[in-house]
Amino acid sequence: MAAPWEDVLCNEPALREAASVAVDAALLEGVLMRTEGEPNASDVVNYAPFTLLPSTVPSALFEQAYAVQQDFNLLVDAISQNKEFLEHTLASTVKVDDFTARLFRIYTQVLEEGLAQSVFLGINRSDYMFDCGVDGTPALKQIEINTIAASFGGLTSRTVAVHGQVLKVLGKSKEASHLLPNNPSKGLALGIVKAWELYGSQSAVVMFLVEEVQRNIFDQRCVENELWNRNIRVIRKRFRDVFEEGSLDDARRLYMDGQEVAVVYYREGYVPKNYDQQNWEARLLLERSRAVKCPDIATQLAGTKKVQQELSRPGTLERLLPGHAEAVARIRATFAGLYSLDMGEEGDKIAAMAIADPDRFVLKPQREGGGNNLYGEELRQVLEKIRDSPERTSYILMDKIKPQPAINYLLRAYSPLQVSECVSELGIFGVYVRQGKEMVMNRAAGHLLRTKAIEHADGGVAAGVAVLDTPYLV
Ligand code: ADP
Numbered sequence: 001m002a003a004p005w006e007d008v009l010c011n012e013p014a015l016r017e018a019a020s021v022a023v024d025a026a027l028l029e030g031v032l033m034r035t036e037g038e039p040n041a042s043d044v045v046n047y048a049p050f051t052l053l054p055s056t057v058p059s060a061l062f063e064q065a066y067a068v069q070q071d072f073n074l075l076v077d078a079i080s081q082n083k084e085f086l087e088h089t090l091a092s093t094v095k096v097d098d099f100t101a102r103l104f105r106i107y108t109q110v111l112e113e114g115l116a117q118s119v120f121l122g123i124n125r126s127d128y129m130f131d132c133g134v135d136g137t138p139a140l141k142q143i144e145i146n147t148i149a150a151s152f153g154g155l156t157s158r159t160v161a162v163h164g165q166v167l168k169v170l171g172k173s174k175e176a177s178h179l180l181p182n183n184p185s186k187g188l189a190l191g192i193v194k195a196w197e198l199y200g201s202q203s204a205v206v207m208f209l210v211e212e213v214q215r216n217i218f219d220q221r222c223v224e225n226e227l228w229n230r231n232i233r234v235i236r237k238r239f240r241d242v243f244e245e246g247s248l249d250d251a252r253r254l255y256m257d258g259q260e261v262a263v264v265y266y267r268e269g270y271v272p273k274n275y276d277q278q279n280w281e282a283r284l285l286l287e288r289s290r291a292v293k294c295p296d297i298a299t300q301l302a303g304t305k306k307v308q309q310e311l312s313r314p315g316t317l318e319r320l321l322p323g324h325a326e327a328v329a330r331i332r333a334t335f336a337g338l339y340s341l342d343m344g345e346e347g348d349k350i351a352a353m354a355i356a357d358p359d360r361f362v363l364k365p366q367r368e369g370g371g372n373n374l375y376g377e378e379l380r381q382v383l384e385k386i387r388d389s390p391e392r393t394s395y396i397l398m399d400k401i402k403p404q405p406a407i408n409y410l411l412r413a414y415s416p417l418q419v420s421e422c423v424s425e426l427g428i429f430g431v432y433v434r435q436g437k438e439m440v441m442n443r444a445a446g447h448l449l450r451t452k453a454i455e456h457a458d459g460g461v462a463a464g465v466a467v468l469d470t471p472y473l474v
């Protein structure tokens, strides 16, 4: 679908001028990241990578993605409370994937002890691409749902102004006025505020659990500032700090150096490299506590790729969301083909199908953060090697989504301006709060558009592949 600025795409001097305006606008608006060389200091910062131009997004698909978000919130929450489903679904995975197994062990241990936590806060981001069918009509297809540390809700609110200015510089003021405002960090913060209120201790703080390397701190600060503006105190701590300073009292209230913590918001803890023995102990301490974890460990497990694959089996959504036939239909409409590689006849057939036609599929391990999936020839080689071994059950197989590429320019510090054929991924942020059995908040909180050059099969913004973008609805 042609963008209304198609006519300027080959006007190189105009684009160069627009790019230099764009970079300064990004710095002024706060589309910022710390640098690779100085990831833990803000003395030197740079702009986070972004597209020169917005990308067109079919408005019907954009609306569809928003309309299904509350359903996905309900679904994730239902899975997180369904021990039998999680146990059954992850049984084959925990045998071969040590990381999922360790998370699962904490999950069972905490359940056996009995949950001290009674308020639950979910912040997720459901990601989609626009699959081009045989007749060229795009369809909304879910890539995955992120139930832990879903990022860029802060920075993305600031690209709208940048892209608006770029369009104006290029003589497209009317188009600039059509860009939608977007502020996920405020929506996420309102969820945290609600959870903090329900926890019910005026003096308790919100703890951001952050990484050792904190390049994306400005994105997190956007959420933090929304909380400070509402007079809620925020502390930033690492697992290491929790190990050293964290403790529980008799009622399993969580304290950091004597300060009570109402909400733990994880921006860390989703990949194996985040954990050493001490960090696992810290995670267990947090999970055992009464504090509202965002997410609790059950909700993190609900976001695994194995769960995603099992959800696509006929009847599963209906069992998880009884009495929600319309929600089930809306959710199912976004599913691409997903296949289990569990041992047995079904898995054998799937493995053979993928080996015979690797370009139709993506092979995914139980990992987050980009850069882990296998495609094409590499997919074929790996699957051929493990096709008869239980190791194959640590992966799921998914139909490859094939979006229509569009022309854009990716702006990255120290990189020359250069035209790229690009594809985009739309994420919708969801926020919900449950107290006991009652949902007290369930919302879509805003969106994120990320765009990458087609030569990269995989990877997000943090992985250095995709860049921030703004949707232009057509
Ligand atoms: P991660 O948890 O690493 O983010 P994803 O499932 O989101 O895992 O995959 C990473 C990236 O790989 C996505 O952002 C997307 O660019 C690409 N990708 C994932 N699944 C598919 C698919 N089915 N078809 C096409 N590209 C995909």
Ligand code: MG
Pocket (backbone or CB within 6 Å): 127, 143, 144, 369, 370, 460
């Ligand atoms: Mg992803």
